[in-house]
Amino acid sequence: MTAQIIDGKNFAVALRERVAEHTAYLKQQHNITPGLAVVLVGEDPASQVYVRSKAKQTVEAGMNSYQHKLAVDTTEAELLALIDQLNSDPAVHGILVQLPLPEHIDEALVINAIDPAKDVDGFHISNAGLLATGQQAMVPCTPLGCLMMLREYCGNLSGQNALVIGRSNIVGKPMAQLLLRESCTVTVAHSRTRNLRELVANADIVVAAVGRPLFIEGGWIKPGATVIDVGINRIEKSDGTTRLVGDVDFDAAKEVAGAITPVPGGVGPMTIACLLANTVTACCRASALPEPHGLTV
């Protein structure tokens, strides 16, 4: 059997269309344009690529994009002052501070300085707590995108064995919370887990977010399982060029799984689409307007 390939790129196109439609509606009916501010500290080339891509897609959806590029030696106090300013700017509905930050800046302090209502990354402790207690929150973009794809491909998730590999605050933990909310039986594995192979073999759903290239072997996967690969690892090929691979050995896993996301073209594009969706959600909530269907879970 060969797995269905879950086309995250197509999925993201459809989600961005819904975002653009609702943005147009907000403009026409309420004279409000959703605005997303992205803050980048330093000149990491990969981060610059992501930030450019986010800004381009924000504008394409009809929203306002505000970019703040700060020097690598920006002080924590200066960054906090900018966040204060964005928190009180009514044109800004979403704020994203690109991670990682330079070492001299306390990441948790900065994230928790963002107004939770504008925290479109969903990283603020208030949003983490709201999600964990089943209340309305801003949901982190990557797990949100993963859940949207899982719902589409698995239908009812209730009672399914879901294995989340990775325990980060930005993917593993919120993913586990979302799957619990869907009534999955959730296991969280990580680098110290001893019997990973057996856990994978028992999982109807695998979400891999360990950050190790090709770590999960195809032969471990339960036949027919749904595999969501969050990993984006750049590896060097024998000819010296590089390519992107996930945490799962895709070529082997696709022979066993029921459905699987590729890398690239899987979770990555959905992450950015969900950022735009979260911005529209934040905008509607800020204006006490009804939220459109399908932009969050």
Ligand SMILES: Nc1nc(=O)c2c([nH]1)NC[C@@H]1CN(c3ccc(C(=O)N[C@@H](CCC(=O)O)C(=O)O)cc3)C=[N+]21
């Ligand atoms: N505050 C914050 N929020 C983030 O959401 C955030 C962040 N910081 N820091 C960096 C990571 C990384 N990230 C990606 C988003 C999309 C792709 C993506 O679309 N990837 C393409 C391939 C891109 C390529 O070819 O390099 C794909 O998977 O198909 C990748 C990575 C968001 N991040």
